[in-house]
Amino acid sequence: MSNLNAPNSPFVPFSPNPSIQSGVPTATPPLSASKPAQLGSSNLRYASSRKSIYDRHLNRTQRSELSKASFAFLFGEMIQYAQKQVSGIQDLEKKLNIQGYAIGQRLLELLLYREGRSAKRETRVLGILQFIAQTLYRHLFGKPADGLEKSREHEDEYMLIDHDPVVNSHISVPKEMSQLNCAAFVAGIIEAVLDGSLFPCRVTAHSVFSEQFPSKTVFLIKFEESVLEREAVLQ
Numbered sequence: 325m326s327n328l329n330a331p332n333s334p335f336v337p338f339s340p341n342p343s344i345q346s347g348v349p350t351a352t353p354p355l356s357a358s359k360p361a362q363l364g365s366s367n368l369r370y371a372s373s374r375k376s377i378y379d380r381h382l383n384r385t386q387r388s389e390l391s392k393a394s395f396a397f398l399f400g401e402m403i404q405y406a407q408k409q410v411s412g413i414q415d416l417e418k419k420l421n422i423q424g425y426a427i428g429q430r431l432l433e434l435l436l437y438r439e440g441r442s443a444k445r446e447t448r449v450l451g452i453l454q455f456i457a458q459t460l461y462r463h464l465f466g467k468p469a470d471g472l473e474k475s476r477e478h479e480d481e482y483m484l485i486d487h488d489p490v491v492n493s494h495i496s497v498p499k500e501m502s503q504l505n506c507a508a509f510v511a512g513i514i515e516a517v518l519d520g521s522l523f524p525c526r527v528t529a530h531s532v533f534s535e536q537f538p539s540k541t542v543f544l545i546k547f548e549e550s551v552l553e554r555e556a557v558l559q
Contacts, residue, residue: 424515453545
């Protein structure tokens with residue numbers, strides 16, 4: 325995976341369709357029944373059925389897996405892109421958190437859709453946290469979270485534990501950025517799912533080094549006061 329110290333690479337600007345100028349589309353020849361129409365200079369490839377990924381049913385690929393090498397490459401590029409826009413470790417983690425939040429919003433809709441009629445709205449803290457640790461985590465990483473604990477000191481804090489986050493597996497962090505935890509991206513996904521389920525909170529990723537699990541990460545979930553008040557009423 326790309327190193328965080330890698331030199332900046334220039335971006336290739338998006339090239340618009342040459343058939344569109346000054347916002348006014350030009351006339352195009354009629355479609356031929358015997359030969360598919362060419363899509364200008366686009367590199368989008370279609371299958372023999374002329375269907376793209378957008379034509380697939382949402383349940384069709386629910387059990388498909390993504391290559392770790394592909395994910396590592398894309399995630400590394402995303403980190404480099406975020407690094408160019410920030411000035412410190414905290415800002416970089418915040419940027420990753422925001423990017424993960426956008427994915428979490430859409431992922432919640434997808435998971436509820438796939439569960440269909442069996443899906444139910446969680447109203448209790450423990451229920452939604454088990455949904456995060458089991459259903460969400462298994463969908464993202466093919467396995468449940470390694471632990472779920474409640475803070476003994478603060479009633480509004482819970483901890484989701486991952487012994488070896490995939491997002492940190494292929495990241496080479498320089499010494500001057502040793503406090504960086506790229507699992508802030510996953511924290512953003514978790515926070516979005518909780519917010520979308522009406523459990524407003526703040527989720528942060530923290531590195532907890534141990535000899536057995538050097539990359540161990542704890543996701544600290546801190547709920548807002550309104551969540552605790554509702555929980556007290558439902559008990």
